[in-house]
Amino acid sequence: MKSSKAIxxxxxxxxxxxxxxxxxxxxxxxxxxxxxxxxxxxxAIGKVCVEIPAGDxxxxxxxxxxxxxxxxxxxxxxxxxxxxVTRIGERICLKDEMTDDEFEVSLENVSxxxxxxxxxxxPKVQGCTEQGTVMLHDMASPYLKRCHIYVGLSRVTDGSNxxxxxx
Numbered sequence: 001m002k003s004s005k006a007i008x009x010x011x012x013x014x015x016x017x018x019x020x021x022x023x024x025x026x027x028x029x030x031x032x033x034x035x036x037x038x039x040x041x042x043x044a045i046g047k048v049c050v051e052i053p054a055g056d057x058x059x060x061x062x063x064x065x066x067x068x069x070x071x072x073x074x075x076x077x078x079x080x081x082x083x084x085v086t087r088i089g090e091r092i093c094l095k096d097e098m099t100d101d102e103f104e105v106s107l108e109n110v111s112x113x114x115x116x117x118x119x120x121x122x123p124k125v126q127g128c129t130e131q132g133t134v135m136l137h138d139m140a141s142p143y144l145k146r147c148h149i150y151v152g153l154s155r156v157t158d159g160s161n162x163x164x165x166x167x
Contacts, residue, residue, distance in 0.1 A: 021163055022132025024119035025152050027141045033057050035119035040066070050088045055111035062088060067117035068110065069124065076103045077113040080124065122148045130155045137165040 026032045040060045049061035056071060062085055070081035076096075077083070087093035091104045105113075136152040138144055156162050 021135040023117070023125070023130055023155075024135045024137060024165075025125055025155070026119055026121055027138035027143055027148070029121060031137060032115075032119040032121055036060075036116035039118035040116050048088070050092070050107065052092075052107055053111045055108075055113075057115055059111075060116060062092065062107075062110070064088060068094065068114040069117045069120060070113060071115045072113045074109065074113045075105070076101075077105065077109065080128075082117065082128075083114065122151050125155050126151050128155060129157060130161070131157075133161045133163065135163045135165050137167055139164060140167075 024032075024035045026035065037058055037060065043066075044061040044063055047061075047063040049063045052060050052062045064085055064087060066085040068083045068085065070077045070079050070083065073079045077094075082097040083094040084097060085092055086095050086102060091106055092110050093102055093104050094110075095102045134152065134155050136149075139149075153159075153162055
């Protein structure tokens, strides 16, 4: 099946989200960064935060409950690992979502080795199962291949949790 046919079938089977989703999956880091930055800024309103300095991504306000993904391996942070911030201060306390282990890291280490988990690129979600809802972006991208569609659609355990973006 050609990519254009797979995209057409995906659009017919999966609808656009009528409310916010848990994870956005994109082709480009530019779009991933834009979505994550906007979602984090909105989520941080009215919360006590610390500022994570710019690293691979722009600086962002971090609060307990912020979800992060390891973007490289350093110490207890693992590339692809999923973490939730449990405490903030001069150091950040992260909870590993797979092991439930908690550990402290510096603001700089979060900046260097983690990205916000609001949006991820297709290769970063490969092999992960998402419990919530997922929005697939960039269906009109000339770089989107059938393998990207497969990766995006197969991240959830229930097809009703996948949505196709109109962008």
